[in-house]
Amino acid sequence: MQSLMSVENLSVEIPVGAGLLKPVRGVSFSIEKGETLCIVGESGCGKSLTSLALMRILPKVARLSADKMEFSGTDLKPLSERKMSALRGNKISMIFQDPMTSLNPSFTIGNQLMEGIIRHQGVSRKEARDRAVFLLEKVGITAAASRLAQFPHQLSGGLRQRVMIAMTLMCSPDLIIADEPTTALDVTIQAKILGLLKELQAEFGMALIFITHDLGVVARIADKIAVMYAGAFVETGSAEQIFNAPMHPYTKGLLSCIPVPGKTERGSRLGSIPGVVPSLINGVSGCGFRSRCPVATEECAIEPDLENVEADHQLRCVHSAEYLKKMTWETAE
Amino acid sequence: MLRFIIKRLFLAVAVAFTVSMISFSLLFMAGDPAIALAGESATEADIEAYRVQYGFDRPIFEQYVSWLGNFLTGDFGKSYYFGTPVFDLVMSKLPVTMTLGFCAITFAILISIPMGAIAATRPNSLIDRVALFIAVVGQAMPSFWFALLMIVAFAVKLGWLPVSGSSSWYHFIMPTIALGYYATPAIMRLTRAGMMEVLGTDYIRTARAKGMSPTKILFKHALRNAVIPVVGLAAVQLGFMLSGSVIIESIFALNGAGFLAFESISRNDFPVVQALIMIFSLIYVLLTLLSDVLNAWLDPRIRTA
Amino acid sequence: MLKPVVNLAEADATPSPAAQMRRRAMRNMSLLFGGGVVLIVALCAIFAGFLAPQDPYQQDLTARLISPIWMDGGSWDHILGTDQLGRDYLSRLLFGARISLFIGVVTALISGIIGTTLGVTAGYFGGRVDAVVMFLITVRLSMPVILVALAAVALFGGSLQVVVLVLGFLLWDRFAVVIRASTKQIRSQDYIISAQALGCSQTRIIMTEIMPNLLNNLIVVLTLEMAAAIIIEAGLSFLGLGVQPPLPSWGLMIAEGKDMMLFLPWIITIPGVALFVLVFSINLVGDGVRDVTAPENRN
Numbered sequence: 001m002q003s004l005m006s007v008e009n010l011s012v013e014i015p016v017g018a019g020l021l022k023p024v025r026g027v028s029f030s031i032e033k034g035e036t037l038c039i040v041g042e043s044g045c046g047k048s049l050t051s052l053a054l055m056r057i058l059p060k061v062a063r064l065s066a067d068k069m070e071f072s073g074t075d076l077k078p079l080s081e082r083k084m085s086a087l088r089g090n091k092i093s094m095i096f097q098d099p100m101t102s103l104n105p106s107f108t109i110g111n112q113l114m115e116g117i118i119r120h121q122g123v124s125r126k127e128a129r130d131r132a133v134f135l136l137e138k139v140g141i142t143a144a145a146s147r148l149a150q151f152p153h154q155l156s157g158g159l160r161q162r163v164m165i166a167m168t169l170m171c172s173p174d175l176i177i178a179d180e181p182t183t184a185l186d187v188t189i190q191a192k193i194l195g196l197l198k199e200l201q202a203e204f205g206m207a208l209i210f211i212t213h214d215l216g217v218v219a220r221i222a223d224k225i226a227v228m229y230a231g232a233f234v235e236t237g238s239a240e241q242i243f244n245a246p247m248h249p250y251t252k253g254l255l256s257c258i259p260v261p262g263k264t265e266r267g268s269r270l271g272s273i274p275g276v277v278p279s280l281i282n283g284v285s286g287c288g289f290r291s292r293c294p295v296a297t298e299e300c301a302i303e304p305d306l307e308n309v310e311a312d313h314q315l316r317c318v319h320s321a322e323y324l325k326k327m328t329w330e331t332a333e
Numbered sequence: 334m335l336r337f338i339i340k341r342l343f344l345a346v347a348v349a350f351t352v353s354m355i356s357f358s359l360l361f362m363a364g365d366p367a368i369a370l371a372g373e374s375a376t377e378a379d380i381e382a383y384r385v386q387y388g389f390d391r392p393i394f395e396q397y398v399s400w401l402g403n404f405l406t407g408d409f410g411k412s413y414y415f416g417t418p419v420f421d422l423v424m425s426k427l428p429v430t431m432t433l434g435f436c437a438i439t440f441a442i443l444i445s446i447p448m449g450a451i452a453a454t455r456p457n458s459l460i461d462r463v464a465l466f467i468a469v470v471g472q473a474m475p476s477f478w479f480a481l482l483m484i485v486a487f488a489v490k491l492g493w494l495p496v497s498g499s500s501s502w503y504h505f506i507m508p509t510i511a512l513g514y515y516a517t518p519a520i521m522r523l524t525r526a527g528m529m530e531v532l533g534t535d536y537i538r539t540a541r542a543k544g545m546s547p548t549k550i551l552f553k554h555a556l557r558n559a560v561i562p563v564v565g566l567a568a569v570q571l572g573f574m575l576s577g578s579v580i581i582e583s584i585f586a587l588n589g590a591g592f593l594a595f596e597s598i599s600r601n602d603f604p605v606v607q608a609l610i611m612i613f614s615l616i617y618v619l620l621t622l623l624s625d626v627l628n629a630w631l632d633p634r635i636r637t638a
Numbered sequence: 639m640l641k642p643v644v645n646l647a648e649a650d651a652t653p654s655p656a657a658q659m660r661r662r663a664m665r666n667m668s669l670l671f672g673g674g675v676v677l678i679v680a681l682c683a684i685f686a687g688f689l690a691p692q693d694p695y696q697q698d699l700t701a702r703l704i705s706p707i708w709m710d711g712g713s714w715d716h717i718l719g720t721d722q723l724g725r726d727y728l729s730r731l732l733f734g735a736r737i738s739l740f741i742g743v744v745t746a747l748i749s750g751i752i753g754t755t756l757g758v759t760a761g762y763f764g765g766r767v768d769a770v771v772m773f774l775i776t777v778r779l780s781m782p783v784i785l786v787a788l789a790a791v792a793l794f795g796g797s798l799q800v801v802v803l804v805l806g807f808l809l810w811d812r813f814a815v816v817i818r819a820s821t822k823q824i825r826s827q828d829y830i831i832s833a834q835a836l837g838c839s840q841t842r843i844i845m846t847e848i849m850p851n852l853l854n855n856l857i858v859v860l861t862l863e864m865a866a867a868i869i870i871e872a873g874l875s876f877l878g879l880g881v882q883p884p885l886p887s888w889g890l891m892i893a894e895g896k897d898m899m900l901f902l903p904w905i906i907t908i909p910g911v912a913l914f915v916l917v918f919s920i921n922l923v924g925d926g927v928r929d930v931t932a933p934e935n936r937n
Contacts, residue, residue, distance in 0.1 A: 057541045081547075088544030096542075101535040106557045106633055116543045151633040167543070344776070351777045362793055469925075473918035475869045477876050478892060478910040485903050569779075576782035580873050594785055595877060598792045606789050613782040621780075 003030040004207050005054075005175060008068035012049050014061055019282040023049050025231040028306070031224070033174070036201065036208040038218045038239075040254070041228035044277055047211045048097075050228075051177045054209070055094055056084050072174065090120040093168035097180040099160035103152035109163055110148030117170045128170075135166040139196060158189040162196070169200065177209045182217065194220055215258050219243065224312075227251045230288030231280055233306055237313035247315045247324045249293045256329055287318070295319065295327055334636055337629055345622045352614040353404070357397050359610070360603050404611065410604035414597070419608045422593065427612070429589035430578050436505055437513035438571045445517045446563065449524025450556055453532060464525070468518035476577060480511035480584045497586035508585045512577055516570035523566055527559035534558075561631045568624030572617035663930045672922025679916050683735035690729035691717070694886050698724035706904055718908055721894060727905075730886035731912055737887045738868050738916060741802055745867035746860050748806025753813020754856065760814070761821025762844060771814065778811045784873065791879045801880050805867050813859050820855045824848050854931035861924030865917045872913055888913050 012024035023046040031037045039047045052058050054069075056076065069076040071092065076084070088094075096102045104112060113135075114128035123131075129148065136144035139162040152160060161181060168176050178197070182190040198221055201208055212218060218225060219239070226236040227250065235248040246252045253273040275292035278284055287303050290296040299318045306316045317324065384390050388399070403410065409419035452464040487494045487507060494507055531537065532555055540554045578591030586592070590609060597605035629635040663669055682689060698720070705712045706719040706727070718727035760771035790804045824830065825848065833843050872889030874880030881887040883894070888909040895905035 055542060057538065085541075085544040085546065088542055090544055094542040096535060096539060098535060102539045104536040104540070104554055104558070106631075107554075115545065115549075119546070119549075120544060151637060153634045154637065164539075344773075347773070348777050348780055351773075352780050355777075355781070359789060359793070362790075469918070469921060472921055473865070473914050475872050475889075475910065475913055475917075477873055477889075478906070478913065481892070481896065481899060481906055482910070485899055485906075489900050572780075573783075576784045579782075579784050579788065580877065583877060595788065598785075598788050598879065601792065606785075610782065610785055610789070613785060614780045617780045617782070621776075 002073060003070075004033050004035075004072060006030040006068060006070045007054070007066060010050065010053055010064070010066040010069065012046075012053050012058065013063045013065070014059075015063075016281065021281050022283050023231050023280050024053060025280075025283070027228075027231075027233055029224075029226055029233070029236065031175070031207050031209060033207055034201070034205050035223045036210060036221050037224045037226065038210045038212060038222035039226045039228055040212060040215060040218055042213055042277070045228045046231040046280075047228050048179050051094065051179045051209065051211055054177060055088055055092060057088070086120065089116045089168075089173075090171045091173050092175045092177065093171070093173040095161075095164050095168050095176065095178040095181045098184050099157050099164055100184070102164060103160060105152055107151075108148060109150050109152065109155075113148070113163070113167055113170060116167065120171050131170060132166070135169050136163070138169075138200065139163075139166045140192075141166075158185055158193070161185060161189075161193060165193070165196065165200070169204065172204065173206055175207045175209065177211070179211045180213070181210075183212070183214070190217070197221065215254060227254070230277055230284055232288065232316065233314070234289065234316045235314065236306070237310075241310070241313045245313075245325070247309060247313075247321060248289075248317055249295060249324070249327065249329075250289050252327070253329055287316075294329060295323075334629060337635070338626055341622055341625050345618045348618050349615055352618075353401055353611060354397065356607050356610045356614070357400055359607060361393070404608075409608040412597075412602055412605050414600045414602040414605075419604050422605060423590060423608055423612060426588060426590045426593045429587055430575065430582070430591055433505060433508055433512060433578055433582070433587065433589060434571055434574045436509040437574050438516065438567055440509050440513035441516040441520055441570065442567055445520035446524050446556075446560070449521040450528050450551060450559070452521075453525045453528030453559075454551060456529065461525075464521060468521050471514050471518045474514075476511055476515055477580050477584060479514065480507065480581060483507045483511060484584075504585070504587070508581050508587055511584075512574050512581045515577065516567075516574065519570065520563060520566060523563050524559060527562060528555055531555045531559045561628060564631060565624045565628045568620045568627075572620045575613045575616060659930060663926075666926045666930050668922040669926025669930060672919040672924075672926055675915060675919035676923060679735050679919070680739060682732050683739050686729075686732040686736060690726075690732045691715075692726040692729045694725060694729040694733045695884050696725060700724065703898070703902060703905075705902070706908070709904070719904065721891070721905065722898065727908060730891060731888070731909065734886040734888045734891065734909065734912070735916075737798065737881060737885060738871070738913070740798070741805070741871045742864035742868045742920070744802045745805045745809060745871075746864040748802070749808070749810040749863055749867075750813055750856070750860055752807070753810030753859075754817050754852075756810070757814040757817025758821050758844060758848065758852070761818040762825055762840070762848065764822075768818075771818065775811055775814050778808070781808075783808055784870065787870065787874060788877065788879050791874060796879055796882045798881055798885070801871055801874060805870060809863050809867060809870075812863060813856075816855050816859050817852055820852050821848055824851050854927065858924045858928045861920050861927070865920045865924075868913070868917055868920075 007030070008028045010024060010027040011022065014021040014023065025046075027046075027050055029037065039050065041047050049058065049062070053062075053064050056064065056079075058064060066077060071087070074087075076087075079087075103109075110129065110132060113132040114125065117123055117128050117131060118125065132148060133144045136147060141147055141159060141162055147155075147163075152163075155163065161184075164181070181197075182193050185193065194217060197208065197210075200206075208221075210217075210221060222239040224236070225239055225242040226233045227242070227248065228234070229250050235242065235246070235251045242251060243255070246255055250273070257270055257272060259270060273292055278288055278291060284303065286301040287293070287296070290300040293300070297318070302318075304316050304318050306314045309315045309321050315321070315324075319327075388396060391399075400410075407420055409423065411417065412419050412422055415422060448460075448464045448467075452458075452461040455461055484507065494503055497504070537550060537554060540550050545554070575591070578589060579595050580591075581587070582589045582591035583595050590612070594606065594609045596602075597609070701716070701720050701724045702722055704716050704720045707714065707717045709719075712719065716726050716728070718731060720726055721730065756771050756774065760768040787801075787804050787808060791800055794800045794804075830843065830847055833847055871880055871887070872892070875887040875889035876893045878893065881890055883890060891909040892906045895902075895909075899906045
């Protein structure tokens with residue numbers, strides 16, 4: 001069966017003064033209808049650029065390349081800008097990180113909600129208005145009809161992000177890409193927004209690519225997880241596989257940083273991964289993680305490929321699965 | 334918003350008063366006006382007669398108050414040269430100048446804003462460099478020289494346009510360009526800078542992600558935000574154009590308030606000069622007030638506060 | 639012989655910000671080209687006495703309106719031709735450079751001193767002082783400059799000194815605005831607060847900490863106002879209410895040539911081009927300084 005979206009070997013290059021920056025290096029994944037894929041990684045690992053690449057709204061200086069980039073059977077690579085913009089906001093929508101700056105301060109909420117569906121689906125203003133009110137109520141905004149005439153600066157951050165979510169749903173997209181939508185919000189609001197997304201997904205059935213650095217969030221909503229480091233996926237698999245049987249030293253390191261009630265002993269130190277992300281200018285030599293990896297060897301000087309370790313569980317590491325299963329950060333030090 | 338308007342109104346009135354004092358004192362700066370009026374061959378008695386007739390023997394403050402009072406009721410005094418009321422004189426010439434100024438600023442805006450907006454979308458491209466070049470050249474050209482060159486080129490060599498006078502709208506074409514081009518660089522640069530800033534914002538990225546067309550993004554989403562400071566600048570430039578109209582009108586023999594100002598200065602017709610300085614200043618004060626209000630109104634964040 | 643423990647040359651390998659700025663200045667096209675032209679004009683002005691082939695005031699009614707060298711009837715005696723009173727145009731042009739540069743420099747200095755003083759005071763002390771200065775600036779901006787300048791010159795008589803003084807006392811507004819903004823911005827920096835905490839007097843702080851940092855913006859505005867003063871003086875002289883004949887102000891030369899411009903366009907083109915080139919170059923210098931000292935402000 002054909003996946004909703006299928007990407008192979010996606011790369012992004014940006015010429016900079018010192019050479020060629022490669023923030024995204026050979027990313028591949030697929031996502032099915034109604035599924036939630038979480039891309040996890042620390043700041044600067046390339047996850048946001050990946051999402052922009054999928055929508056083809058990278059900055060002009062960036063160059064995109066991929067072996068395959070398909071959505072609903074359509075090859076996205078050769079698509080003209082006109083045809084691509086017909087998909088954006090229509091079949092594929094995006095939510096951004098900072099609700100305070102993502103809305104145009106000079107136009108009303110209603111105007112910004114309605115313009116997309118009027119452009120893409122040619123509905124009348126009244127129909128657009130009705131849908132906007134419907135969705136605003138769905139995302140939990142009270143007095144929806146009167147909100148339409150308000151300006152973004154009159155709403156709080158949490159409300160604005162709800163408006164953004166409503167905006168992405170206006171045209172009933174098949175896929176929503178969410179780039180750290182809760183990072184800029186309070187923790188309590190975060191939980192609410194996450195719950196809302198999950199409900200909406202259950203009701204409307206769209207697929208969700210959720211980008212975050214927060215494993216706690218991932219645990220709540222992910223079906224599939226891709227762990228990203230230095231521009232490449234280092235481990236991908238189902239949520240159960242990643243959480244219960246993580247393989248890659250980086251994944252293990254990330255998980256050990258989170259305290260788990262019931263499991264983590266009182267007084268024990270939280271893990272942290274020493275070192276910094278390597279420079280991505282002119283590519284990375286060998287495995288990007290080896291400068292920080294406790295089990296790095298000379299073999300790590302050649303970057304391994306992403307390979308299947310079990311069904312649907314992929315790993316990019318020179319070490320064998322058995323060795324990694326037993327490896328922990330404490331024993332390795 | 335209302336409080337803002339009232340505050341600005343107060344400021345405008347205060348400025349107007351100060352300008353009126355300066356304008357009034359102009360009369361006394363070059364010595365005794367009675368002597369200037371009486372002429373070179375006047376006797377002491379003649380000068381004294383003038384002094385009494387025009388009220389120069391009263392204390393200065395009293396003269397100022399009475400002058401101001403008259404001004405506010407529309408009595409600008411009588412022209413020394415024509416002998417007719419200054420008010421009528423000025424009001425008959427003002428429409429020409431206002432028309433010229435309005436046309437000039439419209440011309441400047443129609444050229445600068447689109448050029449600045451498009452240049453911003455393609456930084457360092459050919460069109461960007463052309464736009465910046467025009468701006469830099471425009472800033473260095475003296476307006477009177479540009480006007481003369483245009484006359485030589487279009488009126489004489491090509492015979493397309495009339496040289497002088499103000500009888501038809503053809504007569505306004507060259508003066509409009511001569512007066513308006515000087516505002517073009519400033520407006521274009523501000524538009525370009527504002528657009529470049531706006532085009533890099535998150536909300537423009539959102540508009541792209543929603544699949545809006547590039548024209549819509551540029552002219553609806555971006556321009557609407559970038560143009561806010563330009564409005565203020567345009568109003569200020571219009572005010573400056575009133576000052577520049579003195580030169581342009583003189584060159585093209587347009588029968589406006591600027592030309593009147595120049596002639597009155599040459600003829601030492603002080604009441605007319607005073608009145609014109611006041612009028613031009615008041616127009617400028619009004620324009621800046623309007624532009625501030627418009628500025629505030631255009632930004633919803635201030636409008637709904 | 640002792641070997642140095644630390645090789646200071648290596649240790650200090652990265653150039654200082656001042657050195658980096660000097661390097662950028664050397665490569666900046668605007669600065670080099672504009673500065674070069676201004677320098678040439680300045681040299682022409684200073685050495686006009688040597689360079690000019692003839693006396694700019696010397697009339698020769700038998701040699702009136704001779705064309706420049708590149709047209710028919712031109713001769714090497716008068717490379718740029720002669721005006722309607724037979725005076726050599728090249729000589730007048732060279733001596734006219736003195737007038738333009740004098741006006742530009744002195745006016746910019748006068749208005750610069752007035753405007754900077756007002757700006758620093760307003761920016762540093764804030765509060766009511768600031769409000770008063772802002773009010774003064776607003777009043778000044780409301781006055782139609784050309785009109786007031788014309789009236790003032792008519793009252794006090796037209797001469798170089800009057801024009802310079804009148805313009806100097808009128809063109810300070812941009813100085814005040816820019817310097818005020820810069821002062822406010824500098825004032826809020828930590829090193830000013832440190833100086834205050836150390837008990838330095840206000841004057842000392844202003845002179846030693848704030849002023850040097852204003853220099854960059856000040857230079858840019860100086861060039862802008864120099865250019866403005868030169869253009870306005872040309873306009874005033876053109877209208878007959880600026881520098882008086884027989885002085886070879888370029889604006890006056892254009893005015894004197896106006897009657898013949900329809901038949902002999904070169905007579906107004908030559909001084910106009912001179913004005914344009916000078917003002918253009920001054921603006922280039924200003925742009926160059928701005929680019930070099932604050933590249934992030936580049937358009």
